Amino acid sequence: MSDSDGPGDLTRGMRLLWRAVGGSRRGPKPGLDVDTVVRAAIAIADSDGLAGLSMRKVADHLGVGTMSLYTYVPAKAELVSLMLDAVDAEGALPHTVPGSWRARTEAWATEDWAVYHRHPWTLQASSRHPLGPHTLRRFDSALRCLAVTGLPEDELVATVDVIDNYTRGMARRSLEAVELERRTGVSERQWWAGHEPLLETYVTAAEFPEVRRVWAAGAFHGDLDSFAYGLARILDGVERRLGEAG
Amino acid sequence: MSDSDGPGDLTRGMRLLWRAVGGSRRGPKPGLDVDTVVRAAIAIADSDGLAGLSMRKVADHLGVGTMSLYTYVPAKAELVSLMLDAVDAEGALPHTVPGSWRARTEAWATEDWAVYHRHPWTLQASSRHPLGPHTLRRFDSALRCLAVTGLPEDELVATVDVIDNYTRGMARRSLEAVELERRTGVSERQWWAGHEPLLETYVTAAEFPEVRRVWAAGAFHGDLDSFAYGLARILDGVERRLGEAG
DNA sequence: GACAACATCGTACGATGTACCGAGTTTGGG
DNA sequence: CCCAAACTCGGTACATCGTACGATGTTGTC
Incomplete structure (x- = not known):
């Protein structure tokens, strides 16, 4: 547990969480999206725990280079924020x-x-x-x-x-x-x-x-x-x- | 928080916690003791958080080499166990x-x-x-x-x-x-x-x-x-x- | 005085998160 | 139609971490 899994810039993380990110026009089509990355990360955390969750593992799991993840997620802290929110989407209210x-x-x-x-x-x-x-x-x-x-x-x-x-x-x-x-x-x-x-x-x-x-x-x-x-x-x-x- | 701050061999950690460690006879006198290491670690964690606690920092704080700590404490996980117990020694019951x-x-x-x-x-x-x-x-x-x-x-x-x-x-x-x-x-x-x-x-x-x-x-x-x-x-x-x- | 048991700690290894940058890809504006 | 801008991709590199290993020095016992 640590300490460094706290988010850095809160506003940046907030915008991502609330999906207020500007869709880009130019450039190659992204091969992945945020939800796919988050799902893969959750699968790994479910079986290996939070300490077993590394950016390299997530990337391997998705068959992409490690640094490609940073196209979708600014840092690990924000990824964890997204994971936590995704879990709360499960089940009935x-x-x-x-x-x-x-x-x-x-x-x-x-x-x-x-x-x-x-x-x-x-x-x-x-x-x-x-x-x-x-x-x-x-x-x-x-x-x-x-x-x-x-x-x-x-x-x-x-x-x-x-x-x-x-x-x-x-x-x-x-x-x-x-x-x-x-x-x-x-x-x-x-x-x-x-x-x-x-x-x-x-x-x-x-x-x-x-x-x-x-x-x-x-x-x-x-x-x-x-x-x-x-x-x-x-x-x-x-x-x-x-x-x-x- | 992580996951890896959990103790490894529980029995080993237990014996240290309950101070059931055999006092050695031969060899040089230890320059430190477990409590000194634990106190230094607590001081660092108080100001820098658990993520800011590293073995190197504790060693620097005590003026010894990093690896010397392992004479007194088998690993970081056990050190944290000792820190947690030490905190509970404070104050009245x-x-x-x-x-x-x-x-x-x-x-x-x-x-x-x-x-x-x-x-x-x-x-x-x-x-x-x-x-x-x-x-x-x-x-x-x-x-x-x-x-x-x-x-x-x-x-x-x-x-x-x-x-x-x-x-x-x-x-x-x-x-x-x-x-x-x-x-x-x-x-x-x-x-x-x-x-x-x-x-x-x-x-x-x-x-x-x-x-x-x-x-x-x-x-x-x-x-x-x-x-x-x-x-x-x-x-x-x-x-x-x-x-x-x- | 020799030897065993110990303390000390420099070096090194494998992880980790991620900054940086080059290379390739798509597309809107002229 | 073309090209520069905007983007994706990901290799390399670095700082930082815990700690295994082993060399070196110190002490107590016989």
Whole structure:
């Protein structure tokens, strides 16, 4: 993760994201287009992660020279911005789900959770990328999920932030195990089995009493769906707020 | 962020983190030690970010050859693991704060928020690093903040996860603006002013009705402390759960 | 005093993003 | 119809990165 995957000139990236780029007239017909490059890059990131994404790999995948990519994309940072926005073009928008605001919000969070598992690299990308049209459309849809609650506008935005951050964070945790297995071939169960003696030694009840207590109670191996549990708590909190306001 | 900042051999990194490294007898006295290297690395990351952290810079800062660092640290990934754990050694543990569980939890979240602002690079590091003793001690302390609620152990862990993820996510958002200004010299207010015409053009009421509505209501420029607001909603949700259980 | 174990670090290698420039291709304006 | 402008393509080159390797020097133990 790094730092340098942030966009350079924001306005330049913005115009590309919003497809406000002047179509050229003269010169040879381009053999590729931005979307093709972005699709190829996403395919590579899906299988190799963000660190495995290099301009050379994308170019090879497309059968062109590395530097030809720079005809379509000003730099890697902008490419990643485009990738992030392209991912948000997938799938249905949550506000169209029938039922209560709570049902819609749960559908939205669950769908996002699935997207993060389909494209784990989205969680590795820094969040300093400019908003593209598809990302903003999803944000609009999320706001609409909660609009019927009648919450004031600033609280609405803050509530969407809570749910969004929670979903990202839990997906990140869940993906750690998956990524660990992909890279080392060690499953989570095997990892715990292999490290249990080490943990028993260092994680003493004297120094970490509460950790030992919940560990002994099986809190780390239980079958509580902690994503759904946490989401339910958050939505309970929102509901209570609705009651307060009237 | 990348991908390659994940640790290689987990057991090797673990032993270093937990300081289970055999002290050597023979040979010249080491001129440095692990903690000195880690402190220097943290100082650089604080000012230059994770991407600005290179082994060469750390070595220069310490007045030694680049490769000498590898005497103390097996690779950069393990160095970052050590840095993350070292940061968690700072400050008081939240469970010692007097008052209700709610007051303690708020203190804990606020303290973490401050840590993220003191060391923004901790949010850029991937979360695939092994847990060190200080990080685990903070986790233990967080569990203790909520233990008096009487929640079942698995729900306790899930609740800590909710709050932790929320805090990280909001800190990340807050730091975007800070980092943007640091790198480009453009303040958030200036950025909005500069992009307002562009936004007015592309973010149409037809395509993004709800975004336009909350924008017009000033939801993005208001002075709602959205971090505190979201935290209050989450803790409300926890309280309601306590009522349900008995 | 010899030898094993260690610290130090110069050199070198393979990646990476991308600046630069030359060469080839298309097309609008005269 | 022609040619210069505007463009695509991509090879080469450079700076920067993590780090493997091995030579050289230093220290503690027998």
